[in-house]
Amino acid sequence: MTLSRLARRAFALLAAAALAACSTAPVTRPSGWSAPEVLVPPSAFKGVHGLAVDAQGRLLAASVVGNAIWEVDRRSGEARVFIGAPEGQADDIAVGPRGELAWTAYLQGQVHYRENDAAPIRVLAKGLPGLNSLAFDPRNGKLYATQVFLGDALWEIHLDGRPPRLIAKDLGGLNGFEVGPDGFIYGPLWFKGQVAKVDPADGRISVINSEFKIPAAANLDGKGNLWVVDTNTGELSRVALSSGRKTVVRQLDRAIDNLAIAPDGTIYVANMVDNAVQAYHPASGELRTLTSGKLSVPAGLKADGDTLWIADIFSFRRIDRHSGEVKDVFRMQSSDLEYPFSVSVSARHFALTSWFTGSVQVVDRSSLKTVAFLHGLQAPSDAVLFDDGSLAYAELGSGNVVQASGADFKQRRVVAHGLAGPVQMVRGRDGALYVTEAAGRLVRIALADGKRTIVADRLALPEGVAQTPWGSFIVAEAAARRLTEIDPDSGQRRTVAENLPIGFEAGPGMPPPYIPTGVTVTSDGTVYVSADRNNAVYRIRPAR
Template sequence: MNRYAELAGGTVSEPQVAPGWELTRVCPPSVLFGANGMQIGPDGRLYVAQAFGSQITAIDVDSGELETISPQGGSIVGPDDFGFDDAGNLYVTEVMSARVSVRSPSGEVRVLADGMPNANGITVYQNRIFMDEHRRGGRLFELYLDGRTPRLVTDDLFGPNALMMGPDEKLYFPLVPLGEVWRVDPETGIKEKVAEGLQAPPAVKFNPAGELIVPQARTGEIVRIDVQSGAKTVIAQVRPGIDNLVFSADGRLFVSHFIDGGVAEVATDGSSSERILIAAGFVGPWGVACDPSGPLYLGDGLSLATVDAGGDVSRLGGILDERFPGFIQGIAPGRAGELWITTARGDVVRYRLRDRSFDVLAKRLQPLYGIAAADPDAAVVAGVESGSLIRVDDTGQTTTLVTGLSRPSDVLNVGDGTYFVSEMETGRVVSVNAQGQISPVLDGLQKPKG
């Protein structure tokens, strides 16, 4: 099963091509929409949250069989982390909706708390529910199943994430941007630093022996930390982009990757060998571009990826890199060795392959999707909500070329000042000439994108 077949009810058919054309699959379909928080459920299965796909999936860790617990389009939106209580209730942080929901064992979902920006980490200890907000000035709360007002445990935290109660009955949590682990007394709110010098730690967990285990997203190292001295010991090394980890009751370690949706059981015997449960894939991708030098480039949201002729994928940069411009959507070839990029917050960016550097040329224009090179020194972007094409030059100067398009999703420069544009709302492709005249080229499509 893959995520596309799941959305289509298992009825996905192979694409058909017109006579004279040949279609070759370069990469297989991805199984999950990324992989974020994880927990072992009451049934012994591994539950995986997928924030960018609004889906929760359960995995039988022995057979590999998958079941969608909360589907895309369901009541739970953007699940990032979750925990179970003794009754089997599932508490879920919805990072994009600023809320926490609870799903009963029968499948009923209701909002437990809202007004919590970047609701992220959550843990359940002896049926007590604790969650935090992954942001500057983040707060940590205790929530109540009966709907009482959440109790603030501590605040003014810089980027807390997946948390867990320790054997000392203090809540442990990472501060991701600072590379630190802290703990707080849930009754008094008194907190103290446990460890520092980590590389973007996204989570903390305790293994069955009561040892503190922390992954490092930037390096892929997983370390054991002595909570008294702060000393670190590497117990496993995997690829960067770790989101979370969890231990089974018998001490098996499972790791998720937000960067590519992979999930694996990882050995802690020094070999770091992986038993793949979910193969690495793509979170999207949202954009595709071919560089004149040959490789295929993908705007995969949280990373910029490249695919060679054999289908091997590598990541040129990701959201944890200091200069990475943000969530990538549109991507197009520019001059030799350069790419044009749009981001989810409306930035237009030029990327140089030689030194992997990003130049942000225009910031927060509006919601942007597709992008195309207009000439060596400028690009044209599709303003999806304004229904416009906008030219952006390498000084950041913007010029609106045309308005009146119906949710344009992508744009292609076909020469002579003419652009082809796909319109999601009308289901058609139109041409826009140098005078701004819009003419239909193809219709009868369903939400055309690229």
């Protein structure tokens, strides 16, 4: 080996050593923080469901999680809130023969109604969990509604305030339906893969077609056809009423929720995962997206290398933390996903937590197959995966933090109990769990003995929490719409960012940490936060 080659090799080794030293050098506490940058842009809605074109030609769109009815401009796609929270919570919208408006408040179990824009909103029915779809009989103004998922029944809803009339139970999930000019109900049977005609007198069912996977909604076009959307396959199909013959007309994205047909024949389709409303013109075959979003309801957030993993409630997604590009991992209705509100990431697994379904779903990262479901939990708000294969989950319902291990995670041990609304968790570098409590605290919990230490109190509805490379914790104070950095040793605090679009209010009967604000910090100290008020993700760089 020549001297020059020896010199080059020595230089290369020195450079590699210097690079390694830099990569392992601790990140120092920054002097401050830069202004938040938009990584994933905002969008309208929080999942979009039922659609209707009213007597004035307005396109109305329903959102359950967003507690609002929106109006979407049929030309520009511009969207604005038409009826706000809490009265505006809607899964489906119906327009009556005199221009009346009725809608189902799914989580509240109510039917809301108003005669016109200036009239007061009235509750026509309540105490019916899972009220889903509804429609007026165009001949006489009778109103029908169904329970789906949290029940399975068809009701006649009286406009004069009398108790609803139960027509039938156990139909098979009569979802987005319409009443035809003959007075019969035409709609999909979600759990049977069928579209059918239902007699509102006695609930008798006549099947029209059985060739669907999960039909979500069906509307009549006045030309002898029933237009049907299949949420599992993403297909828009036409079914001839005379023969039952099905024709797939257009392939759309999966997770379609509903549709509406305007008087001019335009078919409007809602996709809950993409916060999208699209317009399809049967005569020309043209498909136009009026409005859409990269995320639907961003919640729990975790960084892993160059990727952000996000629980998007109607989907599970990955985000390139540099470019902001969003890609699907799972979408509702075309996977076994169960409305995730939080995510945990380990080398081998994801854990997706849903207080709504009372579950923690453990997914193998390499195969993307679910390896375990923990069901029957008391409103679990978050989970943390451990290297030994076990996990810990926090329950809003019980106030407990529980460690689960063994086959199918059936071995359970209560690590801590009596927490005042545990929301989000992170495992600190000291091995302990750090948990935010809705009551206003950040607490440290030792896994070995459950010893609890208050790290900070008098916080304004703390939700997401993450530890920085220099040892402090970043907490999202949702009620104050700010991120706060907390030194666990001294208790010193400083504001990372404020006036953030976080802290979306819960609807009636929902837990205060309704949509948890996700917070994560990468190895270079950059903070990422999900914004539940506008469905965006922001990046906040440390200033040095």
